[in-house]
Amino acid sequence: MARMIAERSDVVPVLAEIFRAYGFEGASLARITEGTKLGKGSLYHFFPGGKEEMAAAVLGEIDDWFRAHVFDPLRSGNDAAKSIAAMFDEVRRYFLAGRKVCLVGVFALGCERDRFAAQVDGYFAAWADSLHEALVRTGRADAVAKELAEEILAVIQGALVLARARNEPEIFVRALDRMERRLAL
Amino acid sequence: MARMIAERSDVVPVLAEIFRAYGFEGASLARITEGTKLGKGSLYHFFPGGKEEMAAAVLGEIDDWFRAHVFDPLRSGNDAAKSIAAMFDEVRRYFLAGRKVCLVGVFALGCERDRFAAQVDGYFAAWADSLHEALVRTGRADAVAKELAEEILAVIQGALVLARARNEPEIFVRALDRMERRLAL
DNA sequence: GTCTATAAAGCGATAGAC
DNA sequence: GTCTATCGCTTTATAGAC
Numbered sequence: 439m440a441r442m443i444a445e446r447s448d449v450v451p452v453l454a455e456i457f458r459a460y461g462f463e464g465a466s467l468a469r470i471t472e473g474t475k476l477g478k479g480s481l482y483h484f485f486p487g488g489k490e491e492m493a494a495a496v497l498g499e500i501d502d503w504f505r506a507h508v509f510d511p512l513r514s515g516n517d518a519a520k521s522i523a524a525m526f527d528e529v530r531r532y533f534l535a536g537r538k539v540c541l542v543g544v545f546a547l548g549c550e551r552d553r554f555a556a557q558v559d560g561y562f563a564a565w566a567d568s569l570h571e572a573l574v575r576t577g578r579a580d581a582v583a584k585e586l587a588e589e590i591l592a593v594i595q596g597a598l599v600l601a602r603a604r605n606e607p608e609i610f611v612r613a614l615d616r617m618e619r620r621l622a623l
Numbered sequence: 624m625a626r627m628i629a630e631r632s633d634v635v636p637v638l639a640e641i642f643r644a645y646g647f648e649g650a651s652l653a654r655i656t657e658g659t660k661l662g663k664g665s666l667y668h669f670f671p672g673g674k675e676e677m678a679a680a681v682l683g684e685i686d687d688w689f690r691a692h693v694f695d696p697l698r699s700g701n702d703a704a705k706s707i708a709a710m711f712d713e714v715r716r717y718f719l720a721g722r723k724v725c726l727v728g729v730f731a732l733g734c735e736r737d738r739f740a741a742q743v744d745g746y747f748a749a750w751a752d753s754l755h756e757a758l759v760r761t762g763r764a765d766a767v768a769k770e771l772a773e774e775i776l777a778v779i780q781g782a783l784v785l786a787r788a789r790n791e792p793e794i795f796v797r798a799l800d801r802m803e804r805r806l807a808l
Numbered sequence: 809g810t811c812t813a814t815a816a817a818g819c820g821a822t823a824g825a826c
Numbered sequence: 827g828t829c830t831a832t833c834g835c836t837t838t839a840t841a842g843a844c
Contacts (some may be wrong), residue, residue, distance in 0.1 A: 443827065461733045463648035467820060477829050478821080484827090488821065544732045546788035547724055548646045558788050585801060588785070589778065592798050596781025600773070603731035603743050613777050616770060628809065652838060662811050663839080669809095673839065 442475070446484045446495075449474055454496045458541045462493055462550040490553065493545075497557040500541060504565065507532075512568035518575035525569070526618050529594060536601035536610025543595050566591055586621075593617055627660070631669045631680075634659055639681045643726045647678055647735040675738065678730075682742040685726060689750065692717075697753035703760035710754070711803050714779060721786035721795025728780050751776055771806075778802055 456465050456473045467489070471478060485491040507528045515521030533540065542561045545554055566587050573583035597613035600606075641650050641658045652674070656663060670676040692713050700706030718725065727746045730739055751772050758768035782798035785791075 459734060461646060461648060463646060464734050466818080468818080476827095479823095479830080480828050482821070539732055542788070543784050546784050547729045547732055549644060549649050551787060555790070559790065562785060562788050585797065588794060589798065589801060592781030592785055592794075593774065593777050594781065595784040596777030596779065599728050599731050599780040599784065600747060600777055602736060603727070603747050605740070605744065609773060609777075612770065613774065616774060651836080653836080661809095664812080664841095665810055667839070 444474075444476060444480065444484075449476065449481075449484060450495050450499050453492050454499065454541060457493055457496055458539055458544065461544055461548055462489070462553075463548075465489070493550070493554065494557065496541065497545070497554060497561070501557065501561055501564075503532075504561065509564050509568040512572040515572070518572045521572050522569070522576070522621065523618065525572075526614055530611065530614055533598060533610065534607075536598065536607030539602050540595060540598050543598060562591065590617055629659075629661060629665065629669075634661065634666075634669060635680050635684050638677050639684065639726060642678055642681055643724055643729065646729055646733055647674070647738075648733075650674070678735070678739065679742065681726065682730070682739060682746070686742065686746055686749075688717075689746065694749050694753040697757040700757070703757045706757050707754070707761070707806065708803065710757075711799055715796065715799055718783060718795065719792075721783065721792030724787050725780060725783050728783060747776065775802055 452474050453465075453470065456470055460466075460469060467478060467481070470481065470489075470492070474481065481492070482488065485495065487494075508525050512521050512525055515524070532538070542558055545551060546558050546562075551558055569587040569590060570584050573586055574580055576583075578586065593613050593616075597610045600613075601608075601610040637659045638650075638655065641655055645651075645654060652663060652666070655666065655674075655677070659666065666677075667673065670680065672679075693710050697706050697710055700709070717723070727743055730736060731743050731747075736743055754772040754775060755769050758771055759765055761768075763771065778798050782795040786793075786795040
């Protein structure tokens with residue numbers, strides 16, 4: 439069998455799943471080499487900074503994805519209500535309807551928070567701000583929109599926690615549906 | 624200085640803070656001996672099962688605390704609305720107004736979930752059920768009360784995630800206040 | 809009940825051949 | 827770019843003296 443030549447960009451999504459499943463501390467190099475099917479040599483070739491650089495790359499890719507699929511559309515869509523509905527759809531799909539957990543949330547709760555403070559804070563800040571903007575464009579007062587954006591993010595994160603804790607992904611779907619219905623009023 | 628003689632019950636709260644701060648994997652025995660000021664000999668005397676038994680003991684104590692201060696009052700109080708208001712007060716205080724994170728939530732998101740599945744699920748199940756009961760006693764329909772209980776738990780957990788992620792405990796306080804106001808309507 | 813010493817395994821990271 | 831071998835350190839856990 440021909441030898442596989444990997445690219446850094448191929449590896450990052452695999453790393454994401456491993457960090458998501460085991461957390462930063464739990465994602466040992468043994469698990470990473472197993473999951474990526476890459477030797478330590480290759481891994482350190484792509485990520486000279488080791489595990490920390492791997493995690494940073496994953497956070498960066500998550501940020502890119504959300505920027506492209508969630509944050510930017512929220513800001514630039516000309517129909518704000520439609521952009522918000524689209525956000526809920528993207529989020530539902532991204533988290534596999536509650537079967538996938540939020541890596542940024544995992545890092546936020548653990549002691550990884552301190553190490554990746556800027557990226558963790560930046561992710562939620564960008565989300566809150568872009569959602570806030572969109573809510574204002576639906577005609578809501580600035581203060582109301584700000585609180586609402588905060589609440590929507592909290593419900594999403596909390597529902598992911600509950601869905602995983604109770605092993606019942608439907609909790610996440612129900613929470614999103616409820617929130618969309620509340621916004622429609 | 625006289626030698627300190629510890630009791631298992633004195634150690635558990637200290638362990639709780641360490642697990643909360645570092646997660647299960649991150650809570651090394653080195654950190655635990657440092658935090659508890661107990662040698663490994665003493666620790667393994669109290670917890671022959673090692674770290675796993677320590678974490679189980681912490682989860683057990685958290686469950687006991689919530690049962691006594693939150694779940695039971697929710698079920699037995701004769702003024703349901705008052706019991707729910709009391710729950711919000713206890714929760715606000717317990718999580719130090721957003722400066723303290725939920726250990727069960729931390730375990731739920733990490734790979735610790737699988738190891739402690741029963742205790743993690745039991746904690747949220749007991750909370751959801753007792754809150755559901757109390758909401759029914761305020762006159763709400765069963766289905767409405769169930770969804771509302773789920774939403775309240777999600778907001779609490781999500782707000783804790785956001786508060787820690789953004790390093791802004793006020794997010795948690797605002798979320799609780801908002802939810803209480805919504806319930807009052 | 810507490811301690812120190814120690815075992816055995818796993819960890820992240822590096823070196824160097826190919 | 828990939829691999830294997832290896833270093834040095836930390837990990838959990840145990841043994842045995844006090």
